[in-house]
Each structure stands twice: as C-alpha cells, then as structure tokens.
Amino acid sequence: MTPINLSKILTLALLVTCTTQHLNAQVIAASKPDQHTTLAEVWNNALQYNKSIQIKQLQAEAKAEDIKDAKAERLPEINAEGEYARVSNMPLFENGLLHAHGQFPVLHTFYKVGGDAYLNLYSGDKINLKIKTEETLNQIRQEQKNMTVADVKLKTAAYFLELQKSYQFKKLIMSHIADQEKQILQIKQLLKNGVVLKSDLLRAELQLSRDKLTLTQIENDIQIESQKLDILTGQPDEAVINPDTLADVELLTVKSYDEYLLQAQANSFQNKISEQQTNLSKVALKTTKGNLAPKVGLFANYAYSYPQIQFYPYGDALFGLGMAGIKASFALDGFYHNKHKVKAAELELKSQELEHSDQQDRVRQQVKEAFLRYQEALNRIRVARVNIAQAKENARIVYNTYFNQLSLVTDLLDSDTALLQSQFELTSAQIATQMQYYQLQNVIGNL
Numbered sequence: 001m002t003p004i005n006l007s008k009i010l011t012l013a014l015l016v017t018c019t020t021q022h023l024n025a026q027v028i029a030a031s032k033p034d035q036h037t038t039l040a041e042v043w044n045n046a047l048q049y050n051k052s053i054q055i056k057q058l059q060a061e062a063k064a065e066d067i068k069d070a071k072a073e074r075l076p077e078i079n080a081e082g083e084y085a086r087v088s089n090m091p092l093f094e095n096g097l098l099h100a101h102g103q104f105p106v107l108h109t110f111y112k113v114g115g116d117a118y119l120n121l122y123s124g125d126k127i128n129l130k131i132k133t134e135e136t137l138n139q140i141r142q143e144q145k146n147m148t149v150a151d152v153k154l155k156t157a158a159y160f161l162e163l164q165k166s167y168q169f170k171k172l173i174m175s176h177i178a179d180q181e182k183q184i185l186q187i188k189q190l191l192k193n194g195v196v197l198k199s200d201l202l203r204a205e206l207q208l209s210r211d212k213l214t215l216t217q218i219e220n221d222i223q224i225e226s227q228k229l230d231i232l233t234g235q236p237d238e239a240v241i242n243p244d245t246l247a248d249v250e251l252l253t254v255k256s257y258d259e260y261l262l263q264a265q266a267n268s269f270q271n272k273i274s275e276q277q278t279n280l281s282k283v284a285l286k287t288t289k290g291n292l293a294p295k296v297g298l299f300a301n302y303a304y305s306y307p308q309i310q311f312y313p314y315g316d317a318l319f320g321l322g323m324a325g326i327k328a329s330f331a332l333d334g335f336y337h338n339k340h341k342v343k344a345a346e347l348e349l350k351s352q353e354l355e356h357s358d359q360q361d362r363v364r365q366q367v368k369e370a371f372l373r374y375q376e377a378l379n380r381i382r383v384a385r386v387n388i389a390q391a392k393e394n395a396r397i398v399y400n401t402y403f404n405q406l407s408l409v410t411d412l413l414d415s416d417t418a419l420l421q422s423q424f425e426l427t428s429a430q431i432a433t434q435m436q437y438y439q440l441q442n443v444i445g446n447l
Contacts, residue, residue: 036244039160042233046156049234053152056145063138070131076119076298083112107307107316114303118327121297124290132283140276147269150447152232157438159229164243165431166221169424173215176420180208183416186403200409207413246430252437254378257371260444264367265360267445274359281352285345292334300324363443370440377433384426391419 047053087108091101120127184204190196230239265271302322308315398415401407441447 037241038244039157042156042160042229042241043153045233045235046152047149050152050232051234052148053145056141056148060138060141060145063134063141067131067134067138070127070134073127073130074120076117078115078117080115081113081303083110085110110306110309112303112305114301114305116301117299119298120295121326122293123295123297124287124293126287126290129283129287129290133280133287136276136280136283140273140280143269143272143276147273150269150442150445153447154438154442156229156232158435159225159232160241160243161431161435163222163225163229163241164246165427166218166225167243168246168427170215170218170222172420172423172427173211173218176416177208177211177215180204180211180416183412184208187409190403195405196409203409203413207417246427254374257368260371260440261364261367263446264363264444268363268443269445270359271356271363272445274356278349278352278356281345281349285342285349288338288341288345291331291338291341294328294330296326296328298325299327366443367440370436370443374433374436374440377429377436380429381426381433384422384429387422388419388426391415391422395419 087106087110090104090106092104093099093101184201187196187201187204191198191201226239226241227237229235229241230237235241300323302320304318304320306318308317308319310321395415395418398407398411402409402412438447
C-alpha cells in the first residue's frame with residue numbers, strides 16, 4: 001500500500017484555498033458596480049495632497065513664526081559673557097626705545113564673568129512697525145495660498161471636465177458604431193439582393209473603420225487625462241476616476257455683471273494681494289522716517305573680574321561691579337543720510353498705489369471677459385440643442401430615402417456624421433460652459 005505523503009496533501013489544500021479566494025475576489029470585483037466620482041471629491045483630494053498647496057501652507061506657517069519672532073523683540077536683550085587671558089610682561093621705556101627698559105610688575109592671569117541686559121523703550125516705533133510688516137507679509141502669504149488653492153481647483157476642474165467629456169464622447173461614439181454596424185448589415189442585404197453597388201458597402205465600412213479609430217483615440221485620451229488628474233490630486237497613476245454624469249449648467253444661478261464686479265472688488269485674490277503690498281509700502285515709509293527718531297532704553301550689567309585694574313589703586317583681588325540706568329542716542333547723520341531713503345520710499349509707495357489701481361482695472365476686465373464668455377457658452381448650448389434636433393431629422397429623412405433608393409450612400413454617411421458631430425458639439429458646449437463658470441468664480445475670488 002502506497003504511504004500517504006503529508007506534505008503533498010498540505011500543498012494541494014493550500015493551492016485549492018488560494019484558487020478559491022482568487023475566484024471569489026474576481027466574482028466580487030466583477031459584481032461591484034462602477035462608482036462615480038464627483039468634482040467635489042476630486043477637489044477634496046487635491047486640497048489634501050497637492051504639492052503646490054502644501055508648499056504654500058508651509059510658507060504661510062513660516063511667516064507666522066516670523067511674526068512671533070518680531071514680537072519677541074519687545075523682550076529685553078540679555079547677554080552673558082566670560083573671558084580668560086594670560087597677560088604679558090609690561091616693559092617701561094623711561095628713556096626711549098633705544099635704551100634699556102624697566103619692568104613693571106603685573107599679574108599674568110586675568111578673567112571676567114558677567115552679564116548685561118537692555119530693554120528698548122523707544123526707537124521710532126520700529127518694533128511695532130516690524131511686527132506690522134511681518135503681519136502684512138503673512139496676509140500676503142495667506143492670500144497667495146488661497147490663490148494657489150483656487151488655481152489648483154480650477155486646473156483640477158479643467159482636467160475633470162476634459163475627462164468627463166471624453167467619457168461622454170466614448171459613449172456617443174460607441175452608440176454610433178453600433179448603429180453603423182446595424183446599418184452595414186442592411187446595406188449587405190441590399191447588395192445581396194442586387195439593389196446597391198459594392199462601393200456603397202465599402203464606403204460604409206471605411207466610415208466604420210474611421211469611427212473605430214476615433215474610439216481608440218478617445219480611450220487613449222481618457223487614460224492620459226486620468227493620469228494628469230491623479231498626479232494633480234496626489235493619487236497613484238493607476239487610480240481609476242470615473243466622473244459623475246454631466247451637470248445641467250443651465251440650472252446654475254446667473255447674477256448680473258455688476259454683482260459679479262462687486263464680488264470681485266471685495267474678494268479677488270489679486271486685489272487683496274495688491275492692497276496688502278500697498279500697505280507694506282506704507283509701513284516701509286514709516287520705518288524709514290523712524291530712522292530720525294531717538295533711541296531710548298534701560299540697561300543693566302554686572303560682572304566679576306580678577307584682578308581689579310579698572311580703578312586706581314589696582315588690587316590683587318576678585319571684585320564685582322554693576323551698573324544700571326537709562327541710555328539715549330540720536331543719529332545726527334540721519335538728517336542728510338535719511339532724506340534720500342525717505343524720498344525713495346515715497347516714490348515706491350506711489351508706484352505701488354498705481355500698481356494697485358492697475359490691478360483693479362485688470363480684475364474688472366477679467367470679470368467682464370469671463371462674464372461675457374459664460375453668456376456666450378450658454379448660448380452655444382441652446383444652439384447645439386437646435387442643431388441636434390435638425391441633424392436627427394435630417395438623418396431620419398436621408399435614411400428613409402437611401403433605403404428607398406432615392407439618395408446616395410454618401411448622403412447617408414454624411415447625415416450620420418453630422419448627427420454625431422452635433423452631439424459632440426453639445427457635449428463640448430456643456431463642458432465649456434461649466435469650465436467658464438468656474439473661471440468666472442475664480443476671477444471673483446469665490447472658487
């Protein structure tokens with residue numbers, strides 16, 4: 001009787017188990033319905049994982065630390081020091097360098113340990129102005145971060161909508177190919193009955209080949225756009241994004257141009273940054289003018305020294321000495337050195353005020369352009385719907401006339417292509433309208 005091989009039995013059991021689990025996983029994966037991804041979900045991923053936003057966040061946090069550092073300058077300056085030295089002999093040349101010298105007895109060891117402190121009371125309000133400068137820079141960094149977030153959301157929306165358009169194109173072209181294949185079967189039957197020429201079938205099959213090539217291109221576009229979106233949102237390249245269905249952009253609330261303009265003047269990122277840069281120039285002018293102000297502060301110091309050589313008579317002993325008081329200084333050279341700096345700061349402020357005004361003009365122009373383009377895109381949707389209705393009717397008429405031998409196969413194929421093209425144009429118009437809407441929201445600072 002053959003002995004039972006236990007290791008073979010265990011190996012076979014393990015293989016069966018793994019195979020069963022693999023088949024179950026395939027069944028579960030095949031039965032799992034496709035999950036659609038909304039633009040809001042993609043935006044949420046972008047806000048969490050986009051590297052540009054993370055960079056701006058770190059820069060904003062660094063500037064917040066600069067504010068704390070500027071405020072810390074209100075605290076007193078405290079220093080501690082220690083010194084140790086070996087002192088050389090001290091020859092005395094009583095009769096000049098060309099004659100013999102005497103020798104003055106000195107202590108060859110010297111050391112000193114002490115500390116000092118200084119508290120600024122007034123220096124032209126420079127500390128407060130520095131704090132104001134850092135706070136203004138922090139606000140600029142925050143607005144730059146907000147602008148980066150809006151730009152990333154706009155770019156994400158562009159990729160998402162392009163992906164959405166490609167999926168919609170794929171759906172349309174696949175439906176069109178299915179209709180073409182049915183139509184070719186009908187043409188083959190007519191050819192078999194001797195009603196049409198062989199060239200009709202060849203033309204139809206050629207058009208079908210072109211449509212299938214277009215389908216391949218659309219599928220490649222989907223992969224390319226999906227990878228772009230994955231990279232932008234910090235997802236793996238293999239992550240599958242299946243966009244949600246097209247939204248009805250015609251249901252969106254459309255405000256008047258004046259309302260959008262008011263929003264842009266209050267919320268535009270470019271306007272806010274330009275305004276803060278103007279404030280920064282104002283603070284810089286005040287800081288420059290503060291160079292002429294006196295500096296007043298409290299000071300104190302205390303030190304232990306050996307030997308005592310600061311006061312006469314000198315002594316071979318350790319001694320301690322401290323001082324405290326108020327200190328004031330005034331830079332007289334500021335009257336002729338600082339005037340040019342003040343003039344330069346004043347000119348810089350005027351330049352920045354003009355730049356701010358110019359920025360407001362640019363925002364106003366951008367709002368006008370985005371608003372009109374949005375209105376134009378809405379009109380394209382209405383026109384595209386009319387074109388589809390006309391293309392469908394034309395395709396129906398030509399279909400009936402061709403199979404009744406009253407029109408040519410080129411008319412049939414042209415009508416089918418025109419219908420597909422009109423459907424593409426409607427999808428493109430809907431996507432472009434959504435994109436223009438987000439562009440308008442970005443311009444007014446509401447994205």
